[in-house]
Amino acid sequence: VRQANEAGIPVIIVNLLEEQEGIEVASYIGFDNSEAASVSAYSVLDYFGGPGVLGTGDQVDVSEDQFLDLEWWQGVYENADPDQIEASGVIIEGIAGTFFSQERLDGFHEVVDQYAGIKVLGEPIAADWNREKGIEATEAFMSRYDPGSEMQFVWAASNEMGLGAMLTLERRGSLATAEEEPPVAGKSAVFTNDVTPESVARITEGKIIAETHHGFAEWGWFGTETAVRLACGIDVEQFQDIRPRTVYQANADLFYP
Numbered sequence: 001v002r003q004a005n006e007a008g009i010p011v012i013i014v015n016l017l018e019e020q021e022g023i024e025v026a027s028y029i030g031f032d033n034s035e036a037a038s039v040s041a042y043s044v045l046d047y048f049g050g051p052g053v054l055g056t057g058d059q060v061d062v063s064e065d066q067f068l069d070l071e072w073w074q075g076v077y078e079n080a081d082p083d084q085i086e087a088s089g090v091i092i093e094g095i096a097g098t099f100f101s102q103e104r105l106d107g108f109h110e111v112v113d114q115y116a117g118i119k120v121l122g123e124p125i126a127a128d129w130n131r132e133k134g135i136e137a138t139e140a141f142m143s144r145y146d147p148g149s150e151m152q153f154v155w156a157a158s159n160e161m162g163l164g165a166m167l168t169l170e171r172r173g174s175l176a177t178a179e180e181e182p183p184v185a186g187k188s189a190v191f192t193n194d195v196t197p198e199s200v201a202r203i204t205e206g207k208i209i210a211e212t213h214h215g216f217a218e219w220g221w222f223g224t225e226t227a228v229r230l231a232c233g234i235d236v237e238q239f240q241d242i243r244p245r246t247v248y249q250a251n252a253d254l255f256y257p
Contacts, residue, residue: 001025010230014219017239027226029219029240033100035070036193036212036244037107037157042073043210043246044153044191045115047182048087051076054210054248055182057084064254068246086117087183089153090145092137092161096126104157104193121145127161134164147174148186155191159199159211162192166207178206178249195247197256204252213255215242 001023004011010026017030046052052060053068060076062068091108094101105124112118125140127133134156145151147169154169156162169175169188176187192199195213202208219242226236247255 010227012223012226012230014223017241025238026230027236027238027240029222029226029242031214031242031244033103034107034110036214037104038111039068039070039073039212039244039246040155040191040193040210041108041111042070042077043212043248044087044089044112044155045077045080045085045118047189047191047209048118048152049084050080053246053250054178064251067243068251069243073246082115082117085115087152088119088121088150089155089188090121090141090151091124092127092134092154092156092165093124094126094129094157094161096124101126101157108155108157121151127156127164129158129160131160131164131167134161135168136164137161138165138168142168142172142174146186147172147188148176148184151188152176152183153189153191157193159192159194159196159208162190162194162208162211163199163202165192166190166202170207175207176209178203178209193244195255200247200252200256203247203249206249210246210248212244213247214244217256218242 001011005024012027013025014029017028047055049057051058125137127137154165156165174187176184176189189209191210193212195211222240229236
């Protein structure tokens with residue numbers, strides 16, 4: 001980046017909104033990891049009795065172009081009844097102790113810790129953003145907690161790990177689907193983060209209840225638009241937040257059709 005700065009070449013950084021010291025960056029395009037995890041936490045609350053678009057709680061009408069982002073969820077839950085929300089589950093984290101992994105853990109807890117009815121069982125298991133390790137983590141949790149009666153949800157902090165959790169629960173006959181009314185006896189619901197074509201297909205099938213979109217395709221689109229604008233001498237925004245938002249069965253066809 002410093003070499004580009006010295007040569008007068010504008011630099012665009014994606015997947016990061018935190019300003020970096022000692023370098024010149026024309027535009028940052030990305031999302032806040034803590035906010036993204038908070039969005040996932042709200043989808044868990046929604047599914048297990050809270051207001052929103054999932055589960056059996058009060059249903060909120062949304063237009064097709066509505067971003068189910070953190071601001072939207074906070075508005076929905078401003079006067080929510082915490083006594084209606086109850087579930088227990090586990091967390092699969094990324095690389096323990098690293099910045100992005102900790103940000104996502106903090107964002108998730110910032111929301112669920114406000115609701116006494118939501119219990120996180122034990123400590124998170126680190127699966128290093130990896131599907132195979134996500135499978136191993138889920139198997140470890142299943143050896144400790146019974147799906148349905150104890151482990152009603154699994155939140156995996158990335159969808160590679162989340163897909164691993166889904167595959168494990170499905171293979172063991174313990175995967176709750178979107179067609180079933182929560183909580184599902186003997187089964188666990190999967191929630192995760194990222195959104196890729198593969199995970200959208202699983203959401204459409206009802207095998208992942210909800211996932212928080214981080215805007216991978218949007219990074220490329222906005223990144224290219226920003227590069228063209230810079231090449232043409234047109235002003236650009238220094239920070240472009242793609243606003244993490246919820247993808248679920250009813251809106252999944254808007255993502256990676």
